[in-house]
Amino acid sequence: MSTPTVSAPEGVLTALDATRLARVGRTRRPARRSAVIERAEPLDVQVDPAQSVTDLLVQVATESPGLPLLARPVGDGWEELGAAEVVRRVRALAAGLAASGVAPGDRVALLSRTRLEWTLADYAIWWAGAVTVPVYETSSAEQAAWIVSDSGCTAAIVEQPRHRDLLASVASETPELDPQRVWVIDDGGFGALEALGADASLAVGEAELERRRSAVTGADLATIIYTSGTTGRPKGCQLTHANFVVLSRNAVSAIPEVFAAGGSTLLFLPLAHVFARFIQVLCLAGRTTLAHTPDSKDLTRDLASFRPTYVLAVPRVFEKVYASAEQKAIEGGKGKVFAKAAAVAEAYSRAQDDAVVGGRGPGLALRVQHALFDRLVYAKLRAALGGRATYAVSGGGPLGERLGHFFKGVGLTVLQGYGLTETTAPTTVNRPGRVKVASVGRPLPGCSIRIDTDGEVLVKGPHVCTGYWHNPAADAEAFDADGWFRTGDLGSLDEDGFLSITGRKKEIIVTAGGKNVAPAVLEDRLRAHPLVSQALVVGDARPYVACLITLDADVLPGWLRARGMPVLDVAAAAKDAGVRAVLQEAVDQANAAVSRAEGIKRFAVLEDDFTEANGLLTPSLKLRRRQVVAAHADAVEELYSSRS
Known part of the structure; x- marks a missing residue:
């Protein structure tokens, strides 16, 4: 029996592929390679290969023009931006980019903290037919110079004057970047772009702008994200529009309890990172409201006022939340109460897991204790997140099993997932109602996982990048002869298809x-x-x-x-x-x-x-x-x- 694959031209599964996968959507051992374990999941949603991210935006604005897609802080509250208004602003910015000389396929650097303007700029770059190259706003001059020069950026949108000065300091290393095409958000950059787009002598016209936008297909490059570079120089990972669209639409289908219309999230992770970037598109696909907070000092206040229905974070955030709550309890003379509440939350979560596989579940005494601590402790923790969030999504690293059970017992189920820049963020994720806290979940629809003979996790699917920017040597190292991407992580698959990561191969x-x-x-x-x-x-x-x-x-x-x-x-x-x-x-x-x-x-x-x-x-x-x-x-x- 041959091993099924999850690949197709332009990154989209064919109907035949989906049918084959539907028959084998379970963990199995291939007859000819008994040392290799594999799990493949069929697509839930078939996507038109021509569809781009801006097509998702246009579709939402056409069908639900008043639907709140974005929100920004105003005074003590939040102002919502409907889909039609988002399109209007994105189109105006795109017109300015085109009028300035940014051509289809050009790379545009985007250097800013996580904020509303980041998302608008990203969509505008795509609307103009160009490619976004994110740069962390904390990057050094050397790091920024490498990313901008290696990708060949011809223009840049930056947040603050200091970022413009940073790029100017490495001008000799970035010859393709036009200093006249560096717009500063906090220095009227968006207004300048809109003025360019409205200039009659420069304007490209609505027809030309739409031609540019609609010419982009799923197979076209959407972004080049440079890997964090724990070793060596960062590599430019090429992600297409289809990578984002296919994965986001299927993630919404697989986890509607979290990502469906009516939901909302407050994004505080850096949008230069693939995890936050994927969520930005996921909110489009799920028609949920996206808000941003650029400064971690404002996070507690913004969570309380915006009241998201789900939150996203890396494991370190959950560790800090736990440590902060524990420390406040100790300083208030309630350290023993918190310790007991934490133990009960963990025990309650473990008992719930036991019930899923046929066990008794929480007993009467445990339920009574849990109800007591819910009033004394757990409700306060949930209130700190705005009071409405019942789910959190964790990625970017492993979350300890103890913390996973603690938060689940508190009433915030952490859906731990696994993915890399090269896989457009998530490949696997736990689902509501079927969580294995010690795992990173099952493959999302369309994704395949293989555990190689040495324990390395290999990945295939329409979410996997097309390779590295101008780096064939890295491509050859990352992909095997059958097109499987080598993640460099070690892991295992259990009988239910849940993946567990045990470490990095090189570590x-x-x-x-x-x-x-x-x-x-x-x-x-x-x-x-x-x-x-x-x-x-x-x-x-x-x-x-x-x-x-x-x-x-x-x-x-x-x-x-x-x-x-x-x-x-x-x-x-x-x-x-x-x-x-x-x-x-x-x-x-x-x-x-x-x-x-x-x-x-x-x-x-x-x-x-x-x-x-x-x-x-x-x-x-x-x-x-x-x-x-x-x-x-x-x-x-x-x-x-x-x-x-």
């Missing part, structure tokens, strides 16, 4: 004794402790496993006060015997999840955190392992020096 540590260690298992558990900000496990070619730990500077003072300990700064706390004793307990708990040979034997507490600013985290908050080890080489060596 596996092999000790001097030959023991293979997946660092993520230990690191995830350590980061769940309120005192721990970051953790990085080391031990490659060393006699045992060790770890570098950083402290959470925000939590530390309150944590110390609540225990009657002197308030110390991070540098002093890193050496404090009491703090180290608590961290040793956290290490012991993490070690309980692995074998004795894989456990952490020694750890160092660093005085400086790993941050994006010091180059030790990517913009998506992933560890730059090589850079961390290099920056703290002395601390690593000390971990393996003879003990005094």
